[in-house]
Amino acid sequence: MHVLRLATQQYRNLEDGEIFPCQGVNVIYGGNAQGKTNLLESLWLFTGGHSFRGAKDSELPRLDPATGENGPRAALALDFFSEEREQTALLRIENGRRSSEINGVKKKTGAALMGKVRAVIFSPEHLLLVKEGPARRRSFLDGALCQIRPSYAGLLTVYNRALLQRNALLKDISRFPELSDTLEVWDLRLADLGAQIMAQRRDYAQKLSHQVREVYWGISKGKEEVSLAYAPSLRALGKDFTRDQAQQAFLQELQRGRKTDIRAGFTAQGPHRDDLDLSINQMSARAFGSQGQQRSLVLALKLGEAEMLLKSWGETPIVLLDDVMSELDQSRQDYLLNHLQGRQVFLTCCSPETVDLQETGMRFRVEDGRVFPEKVE
Numbered sequence: 440m441h442v443l444r445l446a447t448q449q450y451r452n453l454e455d456g457e458i459f460p461c462q463g464v465n466v467i468y469g470g471n472a473q474g475k476t477n478l479l480e481s482l483w484l485f486t487g488g489h490s491f492r493g494a495k496d497s498e499l500p501r502l503d504p505a506t507g508e509n510g511p512r513a514a515l516a517l518d519f520f521s522e523e524r525e526q527t528a529l530l531r532i533e534n535g536r537r538s539s540e541i542n543g544v545k546k547k548t549g550a551a552l553m554g555k556v557r558a559v560i561f562s563p564e565h566l567l568l569v570k571e572g573p574a575r576r577r578s579f580l581d582g583a584l585c586q587i588r589p590s591y592a593g594l595l596t597v598y599n600r601a602l603l604q605r606n607a608l609l610k611d612i613s614r615f616p617e618l619s620d621t622l623e624v625w626d627l628r629l630a631d632l633g634a635q636i637m638a639q640r641r642d643y644a645q646k647l648s649h650q651v652r653e654v655y656w657g658i659s660k661g662k663e664e665v666s667l668a669y670a671p672s673l674r675a676l677g678k679d680f681t682r683d684q685a686q687q688a689f690l691q692e693l694q695r696g697r698k699t700d701i702r703a704g705f706t707a708q709g710p711h712r713d714d715l716d717l718s719i720n721q722m723s724a725r726a727f728g729s730q731g732q733q734r735s736l737v738l739a740l741k742l743g744e745a746e747m748l749l750k751s752w753g754e755t756p757i758v759l760l761d762d763v764m765s766e767l768d769q770s771r772q773d774y775l776l777n778h779l780q781g782r783q784v785f786l787t788c789c790s791p792e793t794v795d796l797q798e799t800g801m802r803f804r805v806e807d808g809r810v811f812p813e814k815v816e
Contacts, residue, residue, distance in 0.1 A: 463784070
């Protein structure tokens with residue numbers, strides 16, 4: 440899919456107007472705090488998700504300079520090509536709530552656009568995928584799977600609810616030991632749901648691994664190798680396991696660790712403790728990767744995610760890259776600007792020297808909320 444036109448009205452600091460991006464790389468450049476990321480954010484909202492910057496919907500309308508408060512409303516419009524036809528989506532933000540419209544059909548929420556416009560986003564916060572602990576990497580896996588299989592989101596919800604109920608029971612057992620007989624029911628339930636999650640994460644990680652290695656090889660110009668592997672917290676499971684094996688191993692671990700769980704008041708093992716092992720040249724990316732290598736790895740994960748969406752959906756998602764160029768050497772910058780064929784990319788940067796590396800596509804200079812289109816010549 441690709442964007443044909445984006446229009447903004449009363450949105451953030453952007454002047455009311457529209458842009459017509461190309462199907463290749465679109466570089467959005469300018470100084471700090473001029474509105475570059477606001478453009479990317481407006482595109483991302485059409486996926487049905489919330490702001491990737493953590494902003495509330497009430498913070499999206501333009502600030503009133505007289506009062507210093509956000510206005511009551513803003514509107515966004517997107518013309519895009521998908522499913523072999525041109526389509527139109529509208530987003531209205533009014534009094535802190537979003538409503539939407541797709542091809543003339545009105546929807547009560549912005550989330551109703553989910554699945555209509557697909558995108559992959561990189562922002563500086565995503566570097567925490569490598570830098571921080573397992574929770575970030577689990578969240579990445581789960582978010583990617585939810586885009587491919589909407590039913591996976593429901594599975595996660597049911598598992599987390601069962602986990603909360605088991606944990607509540609564990610706390611109650613410390614006061615009422617006779618309740619311990621009811622643990623078996625929750626153990627069976629949790630093992631069944633957890634095995635489904637682990638099997639789907641494992642399958643996705645195995646397929647993603649190939650895509651990430653290929654992308655990282657291109658970014659590093661063949662100088663470095665990267666690997667990733669799903670790392671279940673259950674000690675009895677290796678890299679390759681079946682769903683039945685995961686269910687049996689999880690159930691045994693729950694039963695073996697009951698006394699420990701009761702003392703702690705929570706479930707110590709399971710997919711809520713899993714991780715994704717990331718390495719560069721056979722060394723831990725978290726412990727030994729440089730800033731540039733870690734940034735390159737997260738980019739490879741995001742571009743690999745885009746390839747996985749292509750394989751499952753049949754269309755390439757939009758790629759949004761915010762402040763991606765800092766700490767990358769010139770050869771890696773060249774790869775992102777000139778070697779991402781077959782994808783529509785929106786990329787922000789500040790450095791004029793970086794912009795000059797772009798060989799084809801479109802540029803949009805952003806200055807004080809005004810957007811000026813430029814052709815690459």
